[in-house]
Amino acid sequence: MTMWYTFDFIDGDVYRWTPAGDTGTATYDIDSTYRPRFYVRGARETRAAYERALEPHPSVATVKTVERRPGFGESPEPVTMIEATTVDAVPTLARQTNQVALPDELRCYNVDFSPEFRYCLETNTDPTPTTRLTTVELSLPRARTADGKLSTVTIDGETVRGSQATVVDAVATRVAECDPDVLFVNAASVIPRLFAAARDEGHTLELGRGPHAATYQTLAGESTYHSYGQVGHSPARYNVPGRVVINRSASFFLRETNLAGCLDLVERSRKPLQEQAWASIGNVLTAIQIRAAQRRDVLVQWRAWRPESWKTMGSLYTADRGGFTFTPDVGVHTDVHEVDFSSLYPNIIITRNISPETVRCDCCSTADVPELGYSICDRGGYLPDVLDPLVSDRDAIKDQLEETTDPTERARLEGESAALKWILVSCFGYQGFSNAKFGRIECHEAINAFARSILLDAKDQLEAAGWDVVHGLVDSLWVTPASDRNQRPLTEVCRTVTDDVGIRLEYEGAFDWVAFVPKRDSTEGALTKYFGKYAEPTAAGSAYKYRGIECRQRSTPSFVGSVQKALIRTFDQYREPGSVIDKLAGHIDALHAGRVDPSDLVITTRTSKSLTEYTQATQTVAALQRADGLYDDDQPAGSTVEYVVVDDDKQGHERVALREEVPSTYDAEFYATALIRAATSVLAPCGWTQARIERALAETTETSLARWA
Incomplete structure (x- = not known):
């Protein structure tokens, strides 16, 4: 069987290509018979009027009536199938329904598919290369x-x-x-x-x-x-x-x-x-x-039009909540253990049969969803069928990774695992996306309700087993041994919880210590900002875990990120703020002495507007002004700019230099402030504010070996 991997649409024909790969020779053939198709649903008389309007159109190949299911859980019904002469003609023909009927009288399906995907879908072609790609x-x-x-x-x-x-x-x-x-x-x-x-x-x-x-x-x-x-x-x-x-x-x-x-x-x-x-x-x-x-012979709606089911104000208040969050106990905690539910949200969908056609169906009246009381149909939903093989395959890949030492094989497995992870991460949120083809807000609400119930049950069981929960977020819990109770082994507790909820609770590992960072404007814990030291290095060799702080943020210059990691290592070594201050002072001295490579000070940011739309003279605007004189293409809203701050006191484009300009100087005071801000994240769990760090730097007259280590 010929395996095509890419397709060109030229002059009404489809050029189907096999890769050169290991054979060294690419081949192609031409499909001149392909006719893309879409469907129109509505009353027979209204569809007939649309069909008559299409008769003289040169882009229409055939028009006929077929039976298809307009949605999951719905029975087949007559619809009009239109075969077009080219893929580009499909959306044009679909828009012509507005010329013969009101928007609600005719609905179009299978319209906005990308061309190559449409071809593979309609011809049952697998475009996966079976040979190495050059x-x-x-x-x-x-x-x-x-x-x-x-x-x-x-x-x-x-x-x-x-x-x-x-x-x-x-x-x-x-x-x-x-x-x-x-x-x-x-x-x-x-x-x-x-x-x-x-x-x-x-x-x-x-x-x-x-x-x-x-x-x-x-x-x-x-x-x-x-x-x-x-x-x-x-x-x-x-x-x-x-x-x-x-x-x-x-x-x-x-x-x-x-x-x-x-x-x-x-x-x-x-x-x-x-x-x-x-x-x-x-x-x-x-x-x-x-x-x-x-x-399943189900059509795909062109534009999402599923309305949200009616709710009382009270039920809306209950339903409109996110996943589980447990405000972290700010500070540095020792002997910390992390447990995570494996693919929690996808597994909730699978084990609870959550799907757009099963939640609040017309045939069931049971109160299955915690807090919300939504019913879930006994009939199997399509969404669990879609996700089950993805979850199972990722679990199998993770098992293979634990046993594989070959670097090439590890790279392949890691790539496949990461790709599936992103799909599984999005499957929950996409249910609440207004433009999702198969989304439904009630599914989103039900998944969150189950997640909150599951995490709270896990928290109760962990505490009953002698563990204090110091933080919990979405699908993870961090615990420490309670001083006033004996502890059951965490692995045993995880097995018990797994059996109770039907979703695997995994023991992720131990930390020597974990620091939970407060919000910048209060003493309350920031949900996603923490860092810590693993009890044992990970398989990848990592000794520390960083989440949410500057070294994990896309806009942070690499120098600032690396210094923050060095400060965390210093804190781990000495466990007292004074050594961190000394280390910070050494890096600030290096900045002022000009010993830092400007290429390590590049700031990466995404623009929110085009240059002419900004009203404030920000660093981003200065970077856009320089780009306007340097690049052939414009920098539209949403594009990325990379720059070094060379003199933040200046006005206009002289304030920064673009990465491509290879700047030879930088504003040391500006980057010193950025270092102090990063250091604040490190020391805030110990009760230190940015003002206190600045005072300590100003008062420092003696240095320790930590400053130069």
Whole structure:
């Protein structure tokens, strides 16, 4: 059986490519018969009017009536199936329902699938490569030269400098020699910039394969979006025939896992590698759910329209709560043990049969959900069926990791495990997402209610067994031995809880000590800020665990993060704030003496607006002003800027320097303040405030060996 891994849609035909891989030769064939399809549901008379309106349309291949299920838990009914001549015509034809009917009179299904995924779904094609993929990595500098010409390219780690013609020819030669299945690029603009440079030089650049090798396609333009209160930027996407193009800077899964993890999700979702690489977590999860829907003859709604069920004010107050949180006991605790429920939320979905069609169904009236009293149908839900193999497979991968010593095999398993982890993490939250294809807010509420009940039961059993709970969050609990009671072994308690709730409570390990950090504006514990020392180093060799503090934050310069970790090591060694202050003073001295590499002081931040939309003169604005004069492309809202603060007292663009400018100086006082802030997180569990640290630094006249250790 031929295994195609990428698909090009050109002039109404589908070019299906096999990778070169180990054979060294890529092949393709052409499918000229493929007709993408979507469905329309409504009263027969209204559908008939829509069908008549479509008759003269040149993009319509066939129209007929078929029976499909409009949703899980619903019976099959007649719907109109429209076969289009091209994948691009599907959304255009679907929008024409508004010309013949009101929005509620006709509903469209299976409309907004990405092209390659649609093809694989409708033709039952598995796009998973069965051979090793060959790759070439191309990287172009973002900064433009004075004459606007390309003068540098990095190919598989080797930098080529010279004229624009030299750069173009170097790329063409390497691609021709390697014939890569996958082109990795450092930015979306690499593809059009290379073709533009070749055109300027009168050269023909063949980045692709086959008869259209010297062309490229724009699959999507750049866009800005809002998600969970943050502004994001989605760069443009480009395709070259016969190869997979992956933009490293825009691939979440490649960044968080590896190529093996991406390919595992290709097999599970049937989204070919190029589409999987740019997809979000929710996009891949939805693809997996769509496959489950197809197996059940269930259609996929175009726009989510499931309304929230009616609730009283009291029931809404009870339902509108998150997962379990237990305010941490601020301070430094010794002999701490962590226990975690394995994949708690996915396992709640599986073991409690939570699915959009099972929660508050029409056929059951039992009060199954704690606090809320929602009923859950006895019939098996589709969502547990989707998640059960993912949970089981990840558990099996984790077991394999414990036994595997081969580095290559470990990398593969770690990538697959991480990819599944992200899918499982999102499956719960996606139930509460308004645009989720198969989401339902009552499922989200039910999962949270079960989670709160399970964690509270676990807490009660741990305390009854002689353990004090010092913190609890979502699916984890941290305990210490109670001084006034004898303790049952934690492994025994975990087995008892596991048997009671039907979800495995795992003993994660012991800590010599854990420090829970207070909020900056109060003495109350911050839920997600803590750090500690493992009793035994982890399998990866880590001696410490850090969560929520500066060294874990994306915007923190690497120097500040490394110093914070050094301060934690000093605290672990001496267990008193004075040694930490001495160590901090030494690093501040190094800053003021200019002994810190400016490249270690880069701040990474995401913009929330375009340059013209900002009204305050922030460091981000200064960075955008510099980028405006340095880069060919604009910096839209949601993009990332990287800069070093060179003089925070100045105004405008002189305040910072971009990473690409390779700054040679920095504002020592600004970064010293950042160090003190990081040190505050380390010493706050001991009752020290930032003001107290600053006073201690000012009063320091003698130093200990810790300052220079």
